[in-house]
Amino acid sequence: MELIDRIRGARLIGVLTGAGISTASGIPDYRGPDGVWTRTPSAVNAFTLENFMADAEVRREFWRSYTGHAAWRAEPNAAHRALAELDGSGAAVRVLTQNVDGLHQKAGLAARKVLELHGTMHTTRCTSCPVRLSTTEVLERGEDDPRCPECGGILKLDVVLFGQTLDGEVLGRARHVAAASEVFLAIGSSLQVEPAASLCTVAVRSGATLVIVNRDPTPYDEDADFVLREDIETVVPELCAAAEG
Secondary structure, three states, rough: OOOHHHOOOOOEEEEEHHHHHHHOOOOOOOOOOOOHHHHHHHHHHEEEEHHHHHHHHHHHHHHHHHHHHHHHHOOOHHHHHHHHHHHHHHOEEEEOOOOOOHHHHHHOEEEEEEEEEEEEEEEEOOOOOEEEEEHHHHHHHOOOOOEEOOOEEEEEEOOOOOOOOHHHHHHHHHHHHHOOOOOEEEEEEOOOOHHHHHHHHHHHHOEEEEEOOOOOOOHHHHHEEEEEOOOOHHHHHHHHHHHOO
16 A cells, blocks of 8 residues: 555654544544534633633633543543554654643653644643643642632643744744654644644645545645545554554
8 A cells, every 4th residue: 555655664754633533532622513612612712812811700611621621531542552653663753733631642652752732731830920830730729710829820721722822942843843754644633723734734845745634624635645534543553553564
């Protein structure tokens, strides 16, 4: 199979992952038919930086949504594990993830090989001073609008909200990976959120084979060499296992 041969022969495999790779771990996506924002469109308001900073009730809604979030109990699924195993087999795999759940690292991929484009839910930072805390510790305080223990400032999960720019260093490293990749896999992402989605363009312009694995059409399908509409938890392990062989 041509795709398998390309993956097997690649010196560097870049992987952009979105919410779709984690749905099999019990974490709902955002824009799918049963997505968080599809079911409750108003919930997106809590993910806008301006609203979050200005409105205590928005912050309370945000923190409520994460207090019992499925990601705290989630375990990596077969797709997460397959990518980690592919890297362990000798292939150079670098994951650029839009997810904040930490499941790639939990699956065994070294933290240095995962770039979290939209941050992580596992740490919380103060918006007024340099304090950074464990989110678990913050949630255990049981406060509906937690404040910084040092300065009293508003606390926010270490995630990128709408209206907030991505970390420039992280994005720059991600673009470098995309440009250096010989194969670039976009897995479980709607590819509607920029600038993360444009990493596909960076990869293609540098000569990479672009492979999109997603249930629904994306704006980048026409640029892809291969578009796979198959189940992520099935096809990703199959691709990785065949490439390892």
